[in-house]
Amino acid sequence: TWSISQLGNKILQSFMWYLNPRQVFDLSQGGPKEGLELYRKVHNLRILACGGDGTVGWILSCLDELALNPQPPVAVLPLGTGNDLARTLNWGGGYTDEPVSKILSHVEDGVVVQLDRWNLQVEPNYSLGAEQDEQQTDKLPLDVFNNYFSLGFDAHVTLEFHESREANPEKFNSRFRNKMFYAGTAFSDFLMGSSKDLSKHIKVVCDGIDLTSKVQDLKLQCLVFLNIPRYCAGTTPWGNPSEHHDFEPQRHDDGYIEVIGFTMTSLATLQVGGHGERLNQCREVTLTTTKPLPVQVDGEPCRLAPSVIHISLRNQANMVQKTKRRTSLPHLNDQQPVPERLRIRVSRISMTDYEALHYDKEKLRQASIPVGLIVVPGDSDLETCREHIQRLQEEAAKPKSLSSQKLSPKWCFLDSTTADRFYRIDRAQEHLNYVSEISQEELFILDPELVVMTTVGTSPSAMPDLVHSNLNQVNTSTSQRQRVSSDSSVSEALSQNTAPTTSKLSRLVCLQELHLKGADLTGVDQSGCSLLHHAVDIGSKEMVRYILENSKSPNDLLDVTEKLHGETVLHRAASLCQRTICHYLVEAGASLMKTDLQGDTPKNRAEKAHDAELAAYLENRQHYQMIQREDQETAV
Template structure:
């Protein structure tokens, strides 16, 4: 291999983000001899001495400096890793980036802060930053960038290693890093879109309306004077404060994420029983852009007030509501220079976890908040109990962030947009967690250990979020086959066979695996499935990981059995039994429905009007058929929306003013907060249809679902 020594190194596939070795210049050590030192003193002016001291201070502890060579094709990347985030994940991520990149561009935040590294690279053009940690790590780096006043400010991407990761979710980086290849992460940072993020100042003064003796309780300043995500006061801050105080007193009791969540649940339930935040509305005054919101806050008796900058809050919930459901307000954005003010009662806080939202109060550019007693507050998750004060919230600046873009392809063989086929025929295989961990770095053995489920026929540009729906349907058909002697549609023909297929149902926790990497399979976070296309992770096979799958005997298709095929609704063949089951529901014939279902008809089929069987049953108002579909069909039918109107089955029943069907759907768990394409809830549809009693019933059931004993865990 000696003849390769003189060849120039291309730096590989990620040359655009790697800092070349030629940019790193070694710093000569100062001469120590007395003679050289005296000669230098004679020749050096006082001004030069001061300059040298400043240079030595800048390069303190650094045996090198960075002298970049500008190139429009390069986007050098600085990687900051917080090893304390995500358990042991941070340490592994640090090692992986050290391997892929120049170690001089990867920094461990547990050893030093980001300031020295940013000073070192401040003159590098087209610089990008990747923050590997939680939202607090990102805020730390943004604050240092403010302090250094780099121009232009380098954009910051996020590799989420924390627990909440609300900012990472907003920028499409997902709710947490699993084991995605570092190579793909580098491509995503390089190709990501640069967007702006509003940042807000928090200026705290003493409350001018109170005498000095009433201002002694609590601390006099907030833990942070800038926030990127949210600033809140009341119930949520009180729970967070209790957790932090207990962890500081007994750190040995908070050594696992599960224990932490259990403590949060206990603290929330305790605060709920004690009603410690119930009087919040009596002790605050909120003025937004000159509008006093205090009367409305007191009228609705809010127990928590949130000033929100990004759409996500509290580990992924959306307190402002769905994008199309804003009524008198503009859709929320993180770059519009406005902050959203939201009020919460205990019931609406609990409803957040099931798709609810708070009371929208205002969208403003400036807030003046006065408190008249010590109140728990939190700034981007950092809590405190602030003494009575006047807090001014104003726009500070906008930071450049890297938003993860949706990529069509990432593999060289598939990266020609012209080569994307109209339809793909892909085999689906499932893998157990035991096999995944056992054959982690042996792709062939893992492939052999996988269990086939069937074949999907999907569009070439189908994303994984859509593909998940078809796999669930494939699993549903597989279950109907394994339940007894069934007659179903197969790849080449219809066939009958006895009960021989012992397929286990997929657990709700299954996820896709990326099989395109050369070394191993990688998991794909469910929150990022809308960013990946099927062709990006496979050419002819899809592998999915089911962590709850029990390894017994092979639960897949017995040898020699033809493959079960599921196609997209737009081009799928409708079997005679499927046609019969649809006609039975439309005609209201329960006996024919039961017979067609037992003969292999699917409860997941849709009619030519794109409505599901449950939609048709709710529309016709046949309670017995609705009950049969609910008892035998999958749960996703409950909130499945009509593709044209966006209505669920509950919307249809409310429009028909059929209280019995509405009661069946609500008892089965249908969402009372889901809106149609016009932004109407089922309650509003019932009111519009001229049935105020039904609307009142649905409203009462909504409140029961939030605070009832059966949803206590969700409420906590």
């Protein structure tokens, strides 16, 4: 069954090719009921729901309605935004490019587990006698939930987004804009404090225990009734099992629901491993509200009139959980035991090479760049290998040559053996894959920010090589760059190399040579421009990354202002609409609130350059910096 998205059409065709087209159903053409009724008498039926968590809930509700016995288990191919149910069942946080044949094998091999589902019954709170206005409703968008039910701050943000999208759908046509809207709404709610009085207008009773006074004492601004461990695109608000003193570890099949409270600050810390205030684990909840409040059911929001809400266990659904198991078959009469230790070469591949060559395994192997050697236990999974690779990076002292470019935070593993092509492994599924299953002596990783070049002096078909290779292997002529003494200004040396035919690449190599000779990357020229200013003028993402990663004190560079206009490097990058460079600078800590001589922030510069999406991104990060600063001041 299929919920069409921008990615949907492409993979829909693949499923129709691998399966009988009569086994594939487009849910936008009549919903799931037709397919479920057609196959209701088929034994050992398994369903693959391709879409977000809402698509899964839709199918489960149809299964309830049809009362199939036994109920077929449901697997998930995550194509939504949050995909928290898919993460819980080990299907990952989103689809990358895993072959359809592999996905179908996982559906067949997965283990069947149970998922609690919860009823929501709503009655008007007649004791208040207040009149209902047009902006509130006395009904919830759904009467059952699989993931969570919440009220307060998070529901307010979702509701604002939902209402704005319905009023102006043309403004919400990209995931980037959607995220920016969420961030802006969250920030405005933070300033206005519209959720601060939540605790004054609710009564919470869990299995007969009144928690209202505790909610008020903690001044909670959001309450979440959580059925699964994941929430808000992969965070774990209940925390780690080892931290539980008064409560049991969370399960999705134990008939209990977790009640968690958040302040604005604790909700913000979720993204960095924090958790909420654990209030209760219970089988029944009664909520009484005395004013209209924003609520959401599995991501579907509304503004609910004063009500009495009853939460109780509905039933359990059968789901397919992706399992960690060895899938490759050993050779006949070759039942070799797993070796005690494995010595594995690690090589990385750039996104450019991956996109061009991932259907040609041999060429992609030739294009890979060595990272180093790791030694791991023979039964290690990829999570363990990631730890060893991170350690390998940390132990590598500052190199005397340029043979080691630091891995970007977004790198991921590639499966090079189990399919007819390389494919990416989702970070959330690394614990399911044994390293011996996806590699044969060499482990490949994809680094989307790896800088590569075509080797100079070879034919156009030559394989790409790492820019950060040993300098004696880079064939560049003296006409392309000048040798300078180690005490020369880097900015001056690069400014001598500004002919139109001079490539960004040769300037990068020149910069690397100068740095290896001891040149200071933090100096400024007579106009007050830092080396980062010059890198932005050239438009070289690689130079910006190199300077940030190799400067002794990159923070001293980020907010340096040149003399003529008072521009920081972020001002200049925003004026030139250099989105990737702006991202690098912001993540490195560049100030988004610093103004130039005209009083413009980097966001203002992006607006003047007519780049609305970049301006929205900078505004969002500016809000985040302000919140961080306020939190620091509060802590002090």
